[in-house]
Amino acid sequence: MADRTPWLTIVGIGEDGFAALPPVSQAALANATLIVGATRQLALLPTLAGETQAWPVPFEAGVAHLLERRGTPVVMLASGDPFWFGAGGTLARHLPPDEWVAHPAPSTFAHAAARLGWRIEETLCLGLHAAPLTRLRPHLAPGTRAIVLLRDGAAVVATARYLDEQGFGASRLTVLEALGGARERIRSAVAAALPFDDIAHPVALAVEIAGDGRVLSRASGVADDWFAHDGQLTKRPARALTLSALAPRAGETLWDIGAGSGSIAIEWLLSHPATEAIAFERDAVRSARIRENADTLGVDRLIVVHGDALSMFADRPPPDAVFIGGGLSDALLDALFARLPPGTRLVANAVTLESEALLARCHAARGGHLLRIDLSEAAPIGTRRGWRTAYPLVQWSVTL
Structure with missing residues (x-):
């Protein structure tokens, strides 16, 4: 476009209607050739020269039609502040900043x-x-x-x-x-x-909020019974150590390979609302269970990929961190090291002797940190108590 004057004006309008809008918003509406918005919002306007159109549902369906009017004065009505759970952020993704201007109103x-x-x-x-x-x-x-x-x-x-x-x-x-x-x-x-x-x-x-309902801990390593599982679960103490090694940060993406119940990916997402995660799981039943766990715990943004990770991650943008909870092999590690950029954090847990030996070789060849985790819990032995020991877990963490 030769003329980079903003052609789209996003106007925040409240329930008090046109008369309460600032002069700059009223002028934009008066000069628009097209005014789009919800039917309820359009009803708040007086008779104006521009054409009016109700925005379709779902919202994304109207974006292409709006872009067809590019270069002519268009007003998009939004409720209150367009950039606080409003339409402004969605529209702005489709346009450079010099093609639109926004006039917010007080938010709800x-x-x-x-x-x-x-x-x-x-x-x-x-x-x-x-x-x-x-x-x-x-x-x-x-x-x-x-x-x-x-x-x-x-x-x-x-x-x-x-x-x-x-x-x-x-x-x-x-x-x-x-x-x-x-x-x-x-x-x-x-x-x-x-x-x-x-x-x-x-x-x-x-x-x-009031009541005696169960409160979800904000610390890493929530209780195991928050997750539906078939035994394929990184238990709470080991999960806390694993998440500490993964070190989630705002805006980062995790690949959880061999996700089992999805507990690692879910807690990664619970750590900050700007985190993202993909759970790779080859078992269909477990994939469905991961989806259920994520939805139940309020992180429906988790992407669940059913299939073999080696064949599924090739075309995806690289993550910031990778956790291998299942399916550990030389082939998987070789593929990850060939694919992932420097700075990626990788954590792998092993229980079997074969997987432990593999991680020992990787640690010797590539460095990082090798940790053996031995956990015991008090359990009844007849009328008394003793220590019930879990299988030891070996954890390798490395920054590529």
Whole structure:
């Protein structure tokens, strides 16, 4: 394009409509040849010269059509702040920064905090319009406050039911409908006895977590019974040492090879919301179980790949760290060392004598750190107690 003046304006609009918009947003709407947005948002506008079109569902379906109007003045309406669980971030991925400009309005989170008197920096803010409610699971702890954007009234009811099922039915819920507009309504109840059946869209839910439900530890090495498994599980103490060696950092990606129950990849993802992970598992039943475990613990972003890792990772971008929990072999290690760039962290665990010997050879040839982990637990012996020893685990960790 010869003219790099922004052709797309992303306008954040609240329930108070056109009249409450700043002059720069009103001018953009007045000069647009096309205005796109949700039907509810378009209804907040007066009669304008530009053509109006409702944005399709799913959201991505409208992007290509929008790009066809490239070079003509277009306004995209978004709720509140377009870059806080809004459309702005999605659209900006498709355009260079000099082709668009955004005029945000107060976000739903800002409106909700102002009504409740909550500090936003101390409040969990989540957008669950099209995401599973299980994303709440890692955050469920008494005293936690959260503001959650939800799709509709049915989603509010489902959230209350989910909290109750998890043992947090005593949580206080504040249902915030159409904040900032003439239809604004605010009502409160406890999750276990939510009485409302007429909740209107758009809606946010403020949650004050209370109850005696189980709280997920934020330390590495959560209890084994959080994971469904068939025995193929890196046990809690060894898992904590493994994650310490993998050293997850924000924005990094893990490959979990021979993932078993997925516990390593899941805890990697629980360490920070900006982490990513791929679990490779050749067994179909275990692959399905990994998916179930990830969804249950609120990290549905885990990618589960069913198949042999050697044939599946060739075309994928390289990870920052690799864990080998199953399928350890010379062929796998040779392929990884040929494929992975310098700086990649690799951790492999071995239980059998053959795998232990392999790691000993790798340590001698390539360096790194070799650790033998011997664990014993107290267990009954008749009327007394003794130490029940687990198979020793050998762990090799190395930075390529």
